[in-house]
Structures are given as structure tokens and as C-alpha cells.
Amino acid sequence: MGKSHNAHTILAIRFSAFGDVAMTIPVMKQVLEAHPELTIVFVTNRNWEALCEGIPRLIFYPADLKGVHKGVPGLYRLFTALRKAHPGISAVADLHHVLRSRILRSFYRMAGIPVAVIDKGRASKKQLTSKDNKVLRPLTTTVQRYRNVFRLLGYAPSDRVPQREQHLTGRRKIGIAPFATYREKTYPLAKMEAVIRRLLEYPDVDISLFGGGKQETAQLTALAGKYPRLEVVAGRYSLAEELAIISGLDLMVSMDSANMHLASLSGVPVVSIWGATHPYAGFMGFGQPEENAVQIDLYCRPCSVFGNKPCFRGDHACMEQLAPERVTERAAAVLGLR
Structure with missing residues (x-):
């Protein structure tokens, strides 16, 4: 599909999940960087506007899919509101390819607007996560799949990955x-506490704890009460404020979860911990090197793409057998701690 001369505004759709939405941001920045004549209107969850702040020509448009935009009538209301607010939209990039995005894009298609859709590579992901006859190989990354959608519309992104200069002098700030959403990709808290204890043996390290929801905040608050130089960020700040705090970190230690992607937005190095999922599925943080993914090799890994399937072994070996020392050694190496 070629780019027409009057194509200046693209509608990009990605409703959920939070980490996947965060992964779209650096790609859209690359597209806008390569095409200064272009504007992108990004329709996503109404609570996530902070992800788009400060990016020229990226316009956030809130979707309330549990309220006014619920169901087919609600999605038609969303379509008519978008058409009124942004009548110049001349192409649609569906970065989600679920029922709701298909319905919204179909309204545009019926209006004669060209549409490009993400290829999720479901067949290859099924082979990767299969219990039998597993094909363990790196798949096309989610970031590359997003990039391909814009390329189909005639807007190839730039290849530039912003590099943040690290000046590792004085105190180190670790997040x-x-x-994570699912137990199968959550490192046991007792083991993470061992990681924290070891990192705090370095006198120039300060640690901020991130999470969401009352239960997680309560667990982190209890943990912070046991050690010095621990600060709880969870539950205390807006998304915009959390993003600002993350941007000031020297390192984030995270699961295969949203915080890996939020840190990647600011070019913060991430030591990521992988259990039931695997970087080969394509969800590594933007610009993050694979050597910073801490994991163990097991015949059963990965058993799912998103970590949402119960451990069929029943012992969660992928996390239980992962020694805390592996995590602390990688974190120390990234930070240059001796």
C-alpha cells in the first residue's frame, strides 16, 4: 500500500494491555521522526495519556471501553467522535487486531479509509509454546510487528534507538x-527479597519499589519496613510522576511486565526476569539487550506467550530454580558495582 501525497494523519489503535501499549510509543516516535509531515492520533485506554506526553505530533485520544465506548454502539460512538475531532485521518494502523479494534477499523474501511493490521504470528507462537514438538527459536519481535504495520501504510520508521548516556558515579538508583499479572511470570517475593538484601550490601545503592494495587502496595510497604534505603513508589504517584521517577533510575529490575517497557521508554537499562514466558516470543523491552534477560533453560519453557496458563508441571521450576544470585550478579554488572 503506497503513501498518497495528502496522507498526513494516521489513526493508530492499541487498546490494551498496558505493557503492549507502552511498546507502541517508541515505534510511533520512530515513525514521526522519519516523517515530519505526519501526525498520529493514538486511541487507547483513557487512563494512559501520560505515555504520549511531550511527543510532538502524537495526539492521545481516550477510549472508555467499559463505559461510553462499550460494545458495538459504543465503538460507533468512538468512531463518530474521532471523525469529528480528527476529520483528516487518512489511514488506520491497527496495532491490536482484536474484536474491538476490528470493529473500529471496519467503520473506517467502510468510509473508504485504508487500513493496515498487525500480524501477530500466532502459528509460530503456538509452536514456540507447545508442550510437544516445541520449536525454540526467536520470533519477530512485537516492536518489529508494530513497525511493519506503519511500513504497510507507506510510513517506514527510522531505525534510531535513542541511547541514554549513563554517568555511573555516586549513588546508584535501582527500581x-x-x-506481574500472572504467578507464572512472577519471581517469588522471598527470592526477590534476597536480591534486595544483596543489592543493599552495596553502600551506594538506593532502591525504589514499583507495583500497583492495594495488595501489592501493602506487600511492598511491609518489605520496605525491614530494610534501609528502600522507598515505596507503588500507589503513591500518578502515572506521569512514576514515569518521571523511572526516567531518573540507573537500572530497573523487572519481570516480563509493564515496568520493563516503561523503563525502556526512557532508555533505562532493565534486568528482566523470565519464567513461563521467554524473550523469543518477541516481548523484550525496546532497545534492551538479551544478555540482561535472566532465565534458566528448561524443556518446558516457554509454556505460554503471556504467562496466563497454569504450570503443567505444578512446581514453577522456571522461577523456583532461578537463584537470586543470578539476578544480583547481572544487576551489579550493568551498574559496574564491585
Whole structure:
């Protein structure tokens, strides 16, 4: 699909999940950087506007899919509101390819607007996560899949990955995000506590704890009460404020979860911990080197793409057998701690 001369505004759709939405941001920045004549209107969850702040020509548009935009009538309301607010949209990039995004894009298609859709590579992901006859190989990354959608519309992104200069002098600020949506990709809290204890043996290290929700905040608050130089960020700041705090870190230690992607937005190095999931599925943080992914090799890994399937072995070996020393050694290496 070629780019027409009057194509200046693209609608990009990605409703959820938070980490996947965060992964779209650096790609859209690359597209806008390569095409200064272009504007992108990004429709996503109404609570995530902070992800788009400070990016020229990236316009946030809130979707309330549990409220006014619920169901087919709600999605039509969203379409008509978008058409009124941004009548110049001349192409649609569906970065989600789920029922709701298909319905929204179909309204545009019926109006004669060209549409490009992400290829999720479901067949190859099924082979990667299969219990039998597993094909363990790196797949096309999610970031590259997003890039391909814009390329189909005639807007190839730039290849530039912003590099943040690290001046590792004085105190080191480490963020630790010990939780994930599913148990199968969450490092046991007792083991993460061992990581924290070891990192705090370095006198020039300060640690901020990230998470979400009342239960996680309560667990982190209890943990912070046991050690010095621990600060709880979870539950105390807006998303915009959390992003600002993350941007000031020297390192984030995270699961395969949203905080890995939020840190990647600011070019913060991430030591990521992988259990049931695997970097080969394509969800590594933007610009993060694979050597910073801490994991163990097991015949059963990965058993799912998103970590949402119960451990069929029943012992969660991928996390239980992962020694805390592996995490602390990698973190110390990235920070140059001796």
C-alpha cells in the first residue's frame, strides 16, 4: 500500500494491555521522526495519556471501553467522535487486531479509509509454546510487528534507538518491580527479597519499589519496613510522576511486565526476569539487550506467550530454580558495582 501525497494523519489503535501499549510509543516516535509531515492520533485506554506526553505530533485520544465506548454502539460512538475531532485521518494502523479494534477499523474501511493490521504470528507462537514438538527459536519481535504495520501504510520508521548516556558515579538508583499479572511470570517475593538484601550490601545503592494495587502496595510497604534505603513508589504517584521517577533510575529490575517497557521508554537499562514466558516470543523491552534477560533453560519453557496458563508441571521450576544470585550478579554488572 503506497503513501498518497495528502496522507498526513494516521489513526493508530492499541487498546490494551498496558505493557503492549507502552511498546507502541517508541515505534510511533520512530515513525514521526522519519516523517515530519505526519501526525498520529493514538486511541487507547483513557487512563494512559501520560505515555504520549511531550511527543510532538502524537495526539492521545481516550477510549472508555467499559463505559461510553462499550460494545458495538459504543465503538460507533468512538468512531463518530474521532471523525469529528480528527476529520483528516487518512489511514488506520491497527496495532491490536482484536474484536474491538476490528470493529473500529471496519467503520473506517467502510468510509473508504485504508487500513493496515498487525500480524501477530500466532502459528509460530503456538509452536514456540507447545508442550510437544516445541520449536525454540526467536520470533519477530512485537516492536518489529508494530513497525511493519506503519511500513504497510507507506510510513517506514527510522531505525534510531535513542541511547541514554549513563554517568555511573555516586549513588546508584535501582527500581525493582517484583510483580506481574500472572504467578507464572512472577519471581517469588522471598527470592526477590534476597536480591534486595544483596543489592543493599552495596553502600551506594538506593532502591525504589514499583507495583500497583492495594495488595501489592501493602506487600511492598511491609518489605520496605525491614530494610534501609528502600522507598515505596507503588500507589503513591500518578502515572506521569512514576514515569518521571523511572526516567531518573540507573537500572530497573523487572519481570516480563509493564515496568520493563516503561523503563525502556526512557532508555533505562532493565534486568528482566523470565519464567513461563521467554524473550523469543518477541516481548523484550525496546532497545534492551538479551544478555540482561535472566532465565534458566528448561524443556518446558516457554509454556505460554503471556504467562496466563497454569504450570503443567505444578512446581514453577522456571522461577523456583532461578537463584537470586543470578539476578544480583547481572544487576551489579550493568551498574559496574564491585
